[in-house]
């Protein structure tokens with residue numbers, strides 16, 4: 001491990017059956033031996049609470065800990081991440097074990113942080129438990145949210161299809177053999193499911209906190225749909241990520257690089273602080289459709305990309321491949337054979353060495369962003385559940401097109417939700433803001449009035465928190481300076497375009513039909529009954545500008561629109577005026593204002609790009625005055641020459 005440059009290890013993630021082999025019998029000595037050995041060798045431990053998988057004595061003796069799935073079937077023992085979060089027994093047993101672990105190791109100098117459980121709700125994507133205890137908890141949650149049954153009936157619009165609810169106890173979670181159409185019920189069940197598991201996690205944190213001051217970390221899964229990570233992040237000290245792109249599964253590495261970048265930016269933005277990579281694979285996962293090994297060089301580039309976006313660690317799942325069971329062929333630093341004499345091991349060791357030599361103040365630096373893009377979990381739940389326009393509807397995939405277009409400019413981007421502050425951003429990009437939650441709408445108006453640039457799209461401003469449609473007019477009508485009339489979807493057999501700055505851009509799917517009032521029309525529809533009507537508008541509002549992109553086109557169109565907006569706001573890439581295709585640029589700035597620029601080439605070919613000022617490679621010392629060279633899959637860490 002030392003040779004491989006490893007200075008931190010996560011332990012005991014699923015070790016419940018070993019740590020508590022019988023109810024109330026704790027065996028921690030073996031764990032202490034490992035923690036001590038690591039510590040004596042300069043390796044810190046991130047110690048897990050082992051609640052991600054339940055031991056058999058627990059599931060056998062206490063039926064209630066096993067969750068009931070959406071078909072009403074109570075699970076038998078097996079798998080992981082599948083306990084009932086409402087079960088008092090589960091809470092009692094898990095928290096007791098957590099407390100005991102913390103009592104024993106909470107002050108151990110080798111324990112650097114706590115890894116609470118594992119990927120809550122991971123694996124099966126059916127994170128909800130439908131048991132009677134969860135039904136009761138849901139009813140209580142709803143009481144708290146709505147106060148009166150009348151308020152709930154109104155919010156859920158229950159007169160439709162005779163859904164009127166008389167008593168809280170009549171409410172049941174949405175299931176295929178029961179109610180599956182009441183939109184408000186479905187949305188609230190998603191909110192509840194995320195809150196319920198978070199509430200369980202908070203219990204674990206409180207138990208560990210009794211004896212330890214070390215940071216509490218959960219390993220999150222990027223844009224994992226069932227859990228609202230913006231809410232989760234508030235309860236965590238540090239955000240960490242398990243990151244598994246299927247490298248080389250696409251002909252073009254840039255596709256996956258863009259998605260990975262979005263995930264890293266999200267992780268950093270959740271707490272607006274650096275994050276950790278808790279898991280990544282040195283070679284390949286065992287669960288992909290095609291388990292392609294990372295080609296030489298990709299481990300280094302993909303790991304540097306994590307640092308470039310604000311991570312402070314590169315950790316692997318896993319150190320050594322197990323000989324048996326579920327993940328025996330999952331990539332690891334050490335394989336079943338050949339010890340350290342493998343390509344993968346050598347690449348890990350080389351990366352370890354590179355990381356250890358990076359300038360030390362990089363660790364006190366942060367990716368400052370002038371631009372934010374809104375991604376809101378509740379909004380995505382609601383828009384995917386809308387049953388309108390396009391069915392099914394992937395909020396994330398459509399949102400990602402906007403992110404990619406922004407990313408192509410090589411400037412830092414924060415990802416915020418509707419509760420996040422808008423202050424300090426020069427531009428807020430808000431695609432597919434179907435739901436306006438809480439005071440978001442008011443804050444958007446204030447932000448724009450005070451000089452911000454707000455860019456929104458079709459299929460925005462449709463419903464309130466309860467998924468009830470706004471009536472009368474679009475809530476931001478005055479600010480956008482347009483009147484929304486209807487939302488169309490392009491028939492597949494018919495092409496249509498947006499005409500913008502003398503070019504025609506193909507429309508993918510959605511076309512909002514709007515009429516300009518005070519707004520300036522920047523782009524128009526080429527065809528159909530809305531030919532000549534506005535497709536892109538800008539409205540002056542107070543000191544700021546509000547844009548509406550009414551039609552859904554591809555990345556090239558968004559780039560054209562964003563390029564004009566960025567020029568107007570003087571938002572420029574720190575390195576170059578034109579970021580070549582496949583190159584990613586990010587910037588981390590230290591507390592005293594020193595900036596590190598990361599330039600990454602995801603193309604399979606080397607390239608030479610123009611740069612707007614002289615830079616020096618802080619690792620190799622090479623100097624570049626007007627051109628920068630990047631080898632295939634190279635990441636350079638650069639500083640302006642004057643430093």
Ligand code: GAL
Pocket residue numbers: 118119122242244279285286317327330
């Ligand atoms: C993660 C999980 C690990 C391991 C890994 C395999 O999601 O936390 O325990 O299963 O995936 O890729």
